Amino acid sequence: xxxxxxxxxxxxxxxxxxxxxxxxxxxxxxxxxxxxxxxxxxxxxxxxxxxxxxxxxxxxxxxxxxxxxxxxxxxxxxxxxxxxxxxxxxxxxxxxxxxxxxxxxxxxxxxxxxxxx
Numbered sequence: 847x848x849x850x851x852x853x854x855x856x857x858x859x860x861x862x863x864x865x866x867x868x869x870x871x872x873x874x875x876x877x878x879x880x881x882x883x884x885x886x887x888x889x890x891x892x893x894x895x896x897x898x899x900x901x902x903x904x905x906x907x908x909x910x911x912x913x914x915x916x917x918x919x920x921x922x923x924x925x926x927x928x929x930x931x932x933x934x935x936x937x938x939x940x941x942x943x944x945x946x947x948x949x950x951x952x953x954x955x956x957x958x959x960x961x962x963x
Contacts (some may be wrong), residue, residue, distance in 0.1 A: 847871045849954030851941040856960045857931055865926040867941030867954055876943040878950055879917060879924040880904075883937035883959075893939070895947050896924060904947060909935075931961045 853865040869876045880895030894905045894915040903915055914927040924943075928935065938956035 847873065847875055847943055847952040849941045849943060849952060851939070851954045851957045854939060854957030854959045856962065859931060859933055859961055859963050861931050861961070862927070862929045863931065863959060864928065865939055865941075865957060865959075867924050869922040869924075869943055869952075873922045875945055875952065876922065877945050878947050879941070879943045880915065880947070880950055881924075881926050881939055882942055882950075882953075883935075883939045884956075885934075885937040888937075890940070892947075894926060895942075895950065928959070931959075933961045933963045935959060936961050 848870045851867040877898050878895050881893040882890050883893050884890040896903045896915045896917050912930045917924040940956045941954035942950035943952040944950035
């Protein structure tokens with residue numbers, strides 16, 4: 847599975863960004879698609895995930911109510927709409943996919959999100 851992400855950038859606090867990630871290759875393995883993020887000096891953390899067939903979603907507590915994950919199965923693409931961004935959301939965001947949330951081991955290249963105060 848290959849994952850191609852896009853959509854990062856620089857935004858002021860309170861602003862919005864949308865990340866996209868498209869899967870190719872063995873897409874039957876991408877039952878779950880989602881995002882991790884890693885801030886400088888911190889461990890990578892789970893952000894959100896969505897299941898293909900029933901679109902169940904899971905979010906980290908720190909982004910609930912501000913981020914929305916969605917997917918277009920026909921395009922094998924997952925989106926992360928990020929609203930009300932905070933400086934602490936600054937991180938490298940990495941797209942991930944796999945047969946379960948705990949095994950989203952296919953990783954794309956990271957995209958930088960920087961939120962200025």
